[in-house]
Amino acid sequence: MKKSLILVPDADPMPVVLPCGNAWDGRADKPQGPVEILVKDRKIAEMGKKVTRPDGAKVIDLSQRIVTPGFIDCHVHMTIPPSNFSRMFTDSQARGFLHAFEPLGKMLMNGFTTVRDVGTSATWNYVTVDLRDAINQGMIAGPRMIVAPHIISSTGGHGDMSGTLSPELWAAMKSSNIADGPDEIQRVVRDEIKGGADWVKCAATGGFFSPTSDPGFSTYTQEELNILVKTAHDQGVPVCVHAYGDEAVKRALNAGVDSIEHGNMASVEALEMMAEKGICIIPTQYTFEDTLTNLDNAAYWAARPPWEFRKIVFYAPAIKTTIKNLAGSRVKIAFGTDAGMFPHEDNWKEFPTMVKNGISPLRALLSATSTAAGLLRRPDLGTLAVGKTADIIAMPGDPFLDINVTGRVDFVMKEGKIYRLP
Numbered sequence: 515m516k517k518s519l520i521l522v523p524d525a526d527p528m529p530v531v532l533p534c535g536n537a538w539d540g541r542a543d544k545p546q547g548p549v550e551i552l553v554k555d556r557k558i559a560e561m562g563k564k565v566t567r568p569d570g571a572k573v574i575d576l577s578q579r580i581v582t583p584g585f586i587d588c589h590v591h592m593t594i595p596p597s598n599f600s601r602m603f604t605d606s607q608a609r610g611f612l613h614a615f616e617p618l619g620k621m622l623m624n625g626f627t628t629v630r631d632v633g634t635s636a637t638w639n640y641v642t643v644d645l646r647d648a649i650n651q652g653m654i655a656g657p658r659m660i661v662a663p664h665i666i667s668s669t670g671g672h673g674d675m676s677g678t679l680s681p682e683l684w685a686a687m688k689s690s691n692i693a694d695g696p697d698e699i700q701r702v703v704r705d706e707i708k709g710g711a712d713w714v715k716c717a718a719t720g721g722f723f724s725p726t727s728d729p730g731f732s733t734y735t736q737e738e739l740n741i742l743v744k745t746a747h748d749q750g751v752p753v754c755v756h757a758y759g760d761e762a763v764k765r766a767l768n769a770g771v772d773s774i775e776h777g778n779m780a781s782v783e784a785l786e787m788m789a790e791k792g793i794c795i796i797p798t799q800y801t802f803e804d805t806l807t808n809l810d811n812a813a814y815w816a817a818r819p820p821w822e823f824r825k826i827v828f829y830a831p832a833i834k835t836t837i838k839n840l841a842g843s844r845v846k847i848a849f850g851t852d853a854g855m856f857p858h859e860d861n862w863k864e865f866p867t868m869v870k871n872g873i874s875p876l877r878a879l880l881s882a883t884s885t886a887a888g889l890l891r892r893p894d895l896g897t898l899a900v901g902k903t904a905d906i907i908a909m910p911g912d913p914f915l916d917i918n919v920t921g922r923v924d925f926v927m928k929e930g931k932i933y934r935l936p
């Protein structure tokens with residue numbers, strides 16, 4: 515074992531044989547029945563009725579379980595302090611880094627082997643880039659991270675946190691994410707990429723959590739979004755756009771973005787545009803389930819900014835309409851949760867929320883496996899097949915019959931390393 519705050523298994527594990535009672539490969543329309551998997555050198559080396567058992571191979575009995583590819587959450591905020599959002603406005607970068615340790619470990623133990631962190635507006639420097647690298651180097655245990663360090667935003671937009679921070683603090687931070695007009699946008703996008711961004715994230719509407727913006731209105735013009743996307747794409751970096759209101763979703767799609775984050779008030783027309791262009795929506799439905807079902811819970815709102823409550827109440831009907839329209843659409847959905855806006859380890863609850871909202875268990879499960887891997891340009895992930903990276907999880911029961919089984923993951927392997935045993 516390496517010495518670190520959280521112990522991680524050795525770098526080069528022995529081959530592992532997994533006799534599995536049932537398996538779903540991340541693509542098929544149903545589980546395929548019993549299968550054996552041989553994992554070697556961090557990859558799936560063999561899969562079939564019977565696989566070879568190399569000398570020294572560890573055999574782990576999963577005959578009472580279904581195995582699936584490791585889950586992928588495409589929308590998390592790891593540096594938001596668990597259960598106390600307000601602290602994200604005042605905590606130091608070091609604290610933001612430390613906040614992430616525990617939730618990263620918990621999410622991995624729940625079967626999430628990859629997450630895309632889409633930044634915050636109060637993120638100092640490039641803390642999620644450091645977290646990503648620390649995980650890749652085995653210093654801490656967590657899902658593999660793919661990161662967009664900051665939320666690029668207009669003045670007064672979703673990323674403008676000046677109402678929540680002291681003027682001094684805000685003056686020190688704003689240069690990393692506030693950009694108006696083509697020149698500033700180009701500079702900030704290039705800073706992000708230089709700082710180690712895997713994705714560029716921007717906010718095309720206001721948000722619920724930010725003090726001065728409105729989620730229904732656009733905060734970037736078409737020209738601003740066009741230059742933002744072009745600047746990122748010129749360097750091969752994809753762009754994800756936070757957008758609730760319909761007009762902003764359409765502008766983002768016209769600008770050529772790679773994913774729409776939230777889209778919770780998109781019209782049928784905008785959803786159809788997304789489907790036509792093959793662009794994923796990341797609908798983050800559990801976070802609304804969480805807020806909408808807690809509307810009367812005073813203790814819940816005491817920990818959150820008052821403006822968020824007002825906005826949720828106002829936009830609840832529009833959100834509910836889009837939930838229905840999304841279920842009836844043919845849009846590609848990628849799993850994403852906004853974890854951090856609620857305790858990170860509850861992110862699996864997006865699965866039952868999607869199903870409750872009319873999305874089939876298959877579409878929900880695809881969203882967190884092969885569809886998410888496609889969005890993240892990681893064809894080695896999200897599927898169980900020979901040659902793929904060995905991100906394998908197992909759970910008792912069948913999530914196609916009872917989606918809540920996704921919350922009972924008790925075997926976790928990431929890149930051939932075992933983190934949790936039943």
Ligand SMILES: [Zn+2]
Binds near residue numbers: 591632
């Ligand atoms: Zn978010």
